[in-house]
Amino acid sequence: MGLYATAMETMEAYTGLSPAAFFTIAAVMVVVYKIVCSMFVDPEEFDKKPINASGSVATNQPPPPQPPTIQEPVQLGDVTEEELRAYDGSDPNKPLLMAIKGKIYDVSRSRMFYGPGGPYALFAGREASRALALMSFDPRDLNGNLEGLSEPELEVLQDWEYKFMEKYVKVGQLVGTDQAVNGGEVQESEKHD
Numbered sequence: 001m002g003l004y005a006t007a008m009e010t011m012e013a014y015t016g017l018s019p020a021a022f023f024t025i026a027a028v029m030v031v032v033y034k035i036v037c038s039m040f041v042d043p044e045e046f047d048k049k050p051i052n053a054s055g056s057v058a059t060n061q062p063p064p065p066q067p068p069t070i071q072e073p074v075q076l077g078d079v080t081e082e083e084l085r086a087y088d089g090s091d092p093n094k095p096l097l098m099a100i101k102g103k104i105y106d107v108s109r110s111r112m113f114y115g116p117g118g119p120y121a122l123f124a125g126r127e128a129s130r131a132l133a134l135m136s137f138d139p140r141d142l143n144g145n146l147e148g149l150s151e152p153e154l155e156v157l158q159d160w161e162y163k164f165m166e167k168y169v170k171v172g173q174l175v176g177t178d179q180a181v182n183g184g185e186v187q188e189s190e191k192h193d
Contacts, residue, residue, distance in 0.1 A: 076172035081127055084174065088125025095117040097171065099127040100161050101113040102144060105168040127174055133157035144174065 008019045015022055067145040073095065084104065087097035089111065096115055107114045107124070114124045122137055131141040133153040146154065 001028055026115045034183040071106075073169040073171050076104065078175040079104060079120060079172045080176040084127070085125045089121065095171070096124050098125065099129070099144070099174050100125045100132060100164055101129050101146075101157070101162075102127070102174045103161075104174065105172050106171045107164075109168070129157055132160040 011017070011019055011022055015082070017025070076097075081099075084099060085095060087094050089096045094109055095106050097104050098114065099105070112118055113120045115121060122139065122142065123131065126142045127144040128142055129144045129146060130144075131137070133146065133149050133156050134141055135156065146157070149157070153159055
C-alpha cells in the first residue's frame, strides 16, 4: 500500500491534479485520440479491397464511368457547315470538331472545354471565326464572316488560329458556304452540290 500512496502523492506533486482528475483527463485524451485516428485511413488499408465469400473483390458501388476514349483524328476532307454540326459533342462516338477560317480542327482532346457542358461548347460543330475574333459568345457571331472586323480583332483571330494549329489536328475544310474564308480574307466560293 505504500507504493500506491507514494505514486498518488508524486502525481499530485508533479501535475497539481488530484488522482481522480489526472485519470479522468488521461481517459478523455485516449478517447479523443481514438476518435481522431478513426477519421483517417492508413494508406495501405485504403488500397485493400474487401474479399467476398466467392473470393472476388467485394464492392457496393458500380465501377466509375470510363471517359470516352480519344480516337486518332479522322481526316474528313471537304465538309459543309450543316455536316459539321453533327460533330458538336452530342454523340460521344463522334469526334468533336470546330472550324476557324474555314479549317476544321479535331478538338476532342479538349472535350472538357468544347464538349457538352463545357465553357466553349457553343463553338463545337460550328465555324467560330467571327465569335473568336470578337471574343463573343453570341450565337449570331458563330460564322466565318470576317467583314467589318477591325485589325486588332483580326489579330485576335490569327492568335486563335495559331493556337489551334499548334494544339489540334486539322481534319478538313468547310465547303459549299456562300462565303469561305481564305487566308484571313473573305472570298466568294463556288457552291458544291
